[in-house]
Amino acid sequence: KAGVTQTPRYLIKTRGQQVTLSCSPISGHRSVSWYQQTPGQGLQFLFEYFSETQRNKGNFPGRFSGRQFSNSRSEMNVSTLELGDSALYLCASSSSGQAYGYTFGSGTRLTVV
Amino acid sequence: KNEVEQSPQNLTAQEGEFITINCSYSVGISALHWLQQHPGGGIVSLFMLSSGKKKHGRLIATINIQEKHSSLHITASHPRDSAVYICAVGRNTDKLIFGTGTRLQVFP
Numbered sequence: 251k252a253g254v255t256q257t258p259r260y261l262i263k264t265r266g267q268q269v270t271l272s273c274s275p276i277s278g279h280r281s282v283s284w285y286q287q288t289p290g291q292g293l294q295f296l297f298e299y300f301s302e303t304q305r306n307k308g309n310f311p312g313r314f315s316g317r318q319f320s321n322s323r324s325e326m327n328v329s330t331l332e333l334g335d336s337a338l339y340l341c342a343s344s345s346s347g348q349a350y351g352y353t354f355g356s357g358t359r360l361t362v363v
Numbered sequence: 364k365n366e367v368e369q370s371p372q373n374l375t376a377q378e379g380e381f382i383t384i385n386c387s388y389s390v391g392i393s394a395l396h397w398l399q400q401h402p403g404g405g406i407v408s409l410f411m412l413s414s415g416k417k418k419h420g421r422l423i424a425t426i427n428i429q430e431k432h433s434s435l436h437i438t439a440s441h442p443r444d445s446a447v448y449i450c451a452v453g454r455n456t457d458k459l460i461f462g463t464g465t466r467l468q469v470f471p
Contacts, residue, residue, distance in 0.1 A: 263457075278456045283459070293449065293461040338404045352396070354406035 275343030
């Protein structure tokens with residue numbers, strides 16, 4: 251059974267650009283959550299999608315957005331990149347949300363220069 | 364004060380030692396998760412607890428809901444257990460709140 255796949259693994263962008271990250275959940279999982287991990291702030295929740303609807307949202311500016319497709323694959327987008335957006339972005343999938351546990355992807359490491 | 368506190372922040376051990384990592388939280392929760400992160404970033408979910416105790420191999424996780432406290436124990440530690448262990452709590456939504464992690468190094 252394939253795990254959670256995140257692409258790309260590494261990314262370097264310039265300030266002001268925008269970026270799109272992709273997460274393919276485990277087959278049959280309908281919930282996808284996104285997290286940002288930085289040395290200063292640790293792991294922080296970005297948002298969660300279930301059946302193409304955003305169900306929960308963390309405390310991030312509107313530059314951070316996401317969506318989920320009918321096949322449960324999810325993308326997150328960050329517009330007008332800032333140096334502080336450099337981080338490891340992780341996604342996790344679950345069959346129905348936290349009550350059933352999560353499987354995490356390997357992450358996308360974004361560097362903004 | 365963080366809503367989820369872990370201790371210790373750093374831990375070193377000799378192979379074979381019994382290890383305990385603690386997590387305290389200040390909010391009502393519906394579940395508590397223990398996660399393991401190796402260098403390179405990937406996270407593995409070890410346990411999800413809402414009460415009592417769970418065991419998987421050499422790992423044991425316990426939770427005391429009344430005291431808002433959980434512990435992760437590693438018996439007969441091994442160098443491959445070296446990683447960052449993260450406690451996270453979920454409330455009635457799927458918005459996890461994370462502790463800052465415990466960095467464990469096990470030396471042969």
